[in-house]
Amino acid sequence: MFGQAEYIWLDGTKPVQQLRSKTRILHDLGDKPKLEQFPQWSFDGSSTNQSPGNNSDLLLEPVCVVRDPMRGDGNFLVMCEVMNEDGTPHVTNERAKLRKVLDAGANDLDAWFGFEQEYVIYDQNKAPVDWPDHGFPAPQGPFYCAVGANVIYGRPLVEQHTKVCIEAGLLIYGTNAEVMPSQWEYQIGYRGSKEESADALTTTDHSWIARWLLYRIGEEYGWTPNFDCKPVKGDWNGSGQHTNFSTKDTRDPAKGSSTIEIYLGLLEKKHKEHIAVYGVGLEERLTGHHETCNIDQFRAGTADRGCSIRIPRQVANVGYGYFEDRRPGANANPYSIAARILATVTKFD
Ligand code: ADP
Ligand code: MN
Ligand code: MN
Ligand code: MN
Numbered sequence: 001m002f003g004q005a006e007y008i009w010l011d012g013t014k015p016v017q018q019l020r021s022k023t024r025i026l027h028d029l030g031d032k033p034k035l036e037q038f039p040q041w042s043f044d045g046s047s048t049n050q051s052p053g054n055n056s057d058l059l060l061e062p063v064c065v066v067r068d069p070m071r072g073d074g075n076f077l078v079m080c081e082v083m084n085e086d087g088t089p090h091v092t093n094e095r096a097k098l099r100k101v102l103d104a105g106a107n108d109l110d111a112w113f114g115f116e117q118e119y120v121i122y123d124q125n126k127a128p129v130d131w132p133d134h135g136f137p138a139p140q141g142p143f144y145c146a147v148g149a150n151v152i153y154g155r156p157l158v159e160q161h162t163k164v165c166i167e168a169g170l171l172i173y174g175t176n177a178e179v180m181p182s183q184w185e186y187q188i189g190y191r192g193s194k195e196e197s198a199d200a201l202t203t204t205d206h207s208w209i210a211r212w213l214l215y216r217i218g219e220e221y222g223w224t225p226n227f228d229c230k231p232v233k234g235d236w237n238g239s240g241q242h243t244n245f246s247t248k249d250t251r252d253p254a255k256g257s258s259t260i261e262i263y264l265g266l267l268e269k270k271h272k273e274h275i276a277v278y279g280v281g282l283e284e285r286l287t288g289h290h291e292t293c294n295i296d297q298f299r300a301g302t303a304d305r306g307c308s309i310r311i312p313r314q315v316a317n318v319g320y321g322y323f324e325d326r327r328p329g330a331n332a333n334p335y336s337i338a339a340r341i342l343a344t345v346t347k348f349d
Contacts, residue, residue: 003029003074007041007060008212009082012049012092015280016227016331019212020048029074038062038078050082050092058090059083064205069167070216077168077212079205094335098200098342106342112198112322113338114173114189114244115207118330119214119225120232121154121182128182128232129154129223137181140236144179153182160217161210162186168213170206171198179237179290186210189244190322200342204334229329230284238285238292239330243337246322247345256320263345264300264309267325270344271298271308277336279329286327293326 008021022043029037045051045058060080068075082090089096123129130153131137142151158175165172165186173187188207190198214225230238249259267274275282275295286295291305300309300323302316308327315321328337343349 001029001074002027003076004068004071005029005038005076005078006068006071007038007062007078007080008209009043009060009080010092010094010208010333012045014049017092017094017333019208019215021212029076031073033065033076035062035065038065038076041080045082045090050090057085059085059087063095064202064209066168066170066206066209069164069213077209079209094333094339095201095204098204098335098339101339101342101346101348102200104346104348106200106346106348109342109346110248111200111342112190112246113200113203113334114187114198114322115203115334115337116185116187116240116242116244117207117210118178118183118185118239118241119227120180120239121157121184121218122224122226124222128180128226130182140179140181143177143181143183145176151181152177154184154223157214157217157221157223158184158186160220161214164213164217165210168209170210170213171196171203172206172210178239180232183237183239190246200338204338207334227331229279229281229331233284237290240285240292240326241279241328241330241332241334241337243325243328243334243341244322245325245341250322251320253318253320256315256318260311260315260323263323266344266347267309267341268298268300270340274325274327274340274344277332277340278327279332281331282327282329285329291326 005024006021010017011020041060042057044056046053046056061083062078064079066077068077081095082093121129175186189203250256286292288294293308299307301307302311303313310324
């Protein structure tokens with residue numbers, strides 16, 4: 001029996017890395033193949049902004065395999081790291097940097113992540129789907145978590161995407177319509193089940209596969225997800241990637257609050273370093289308006305959506321749990337976000 005394996009990786013496009021993928025036909029994969037059953041593969045790095053034409057071969061190292069809901073049973077999506085010919089990580093390989101921080105000690109924290117991925121659905125005219133040809137929709141207000149054809153733009157894509165994320169076995173947590181019309185969110189990460197791990201590598205790999213599936217499903221509609229931090233200028237919400245984070249110590253009823261306090265102190269000191277990897281065009285989004293804190297300020301608060309870090313009300317009440325870093329923008333790389341947070345709380349650099 002032959003099946004198809006879609007090898008997915010991140011290219012070297014600047015300033016925002018893009019997804020690439022190609023298909024390999026493999027035999028005897030079975031229902032639940034092991035990672036080892038997917039061979040290393042190579043690609044032309046000169047066509048992905050990753051190497052010069054005269055020395056173009058780069059390696060794809062499979063790191064995470066899930067079911068392929070597009071092609072169905074017996075087919076798989078294979079997230080890969082990009083390696084140089086000598087087996088060392090390519091300079092564009094942000095996942096390798098995350099592994100480095102984990103191996104240096106962050107693994108001991110038993111950290112869990114949850115990424116809230118916002119995006120805007122664009123149509124073939126490169127405008128938010130269903131927006132009027134001239135002028136703008138009604139001002140923001142009625143669209144967040146709305147229902148009804150007059151306030152909902154693009155739901156079929158969202159429904160389809162959610163379905164395939166579940167079928168793939170991704171850690172999808174939920175979805176909602178966002179504040180700007182045609183803007184949506186899905187979350188990937190901790191879901192409260194002891195059966196699954198919401199560790200840094202799993203949640204970030206799943207986050208990238210979920211983005212790939214969103215683009216892929218979009219092809220069926222002629223629509224493209226837009227991950228810009230501020231896709232529409234003016235009085236319209238930007239798109240973020242709130243990152244929820246906990247460790248075994250923040251989740252410990254005996255020392256949750258005090259650990260969160262320590263982490264907040266460390267995060268404040270490294271604010272600039274975080275902003276540097278939290279997305280391109282982030283200054284247009286973190287203005288202090290539209291549920292954000294100004295990019296030059298670091299503020300933490302309970303249930304306050306104008307903060308850099310929000311402690312959920314429920315967490316403040318019980319004294320342990322997780323917190324939300326509201327700074328990351330929609331186009332930030334989850335590998336870089338997770339690596340930065342873990343580096344900061346472990347004093348890696
Ligand atoms: P918001 O109220 O900010 O919109 P959402 O409901 O969109 O929040 O998302 C909540 C996120 O918090 C999810 O991504 C979920 O995985 C994450 N989360 C919940 N509990 C934890 C935890 N203990 N550690 C890490 N992340 C968590
Ligand atoms: Mn949310
Ligand atoms: Mn949101
Ligand atoms: Mn949030």
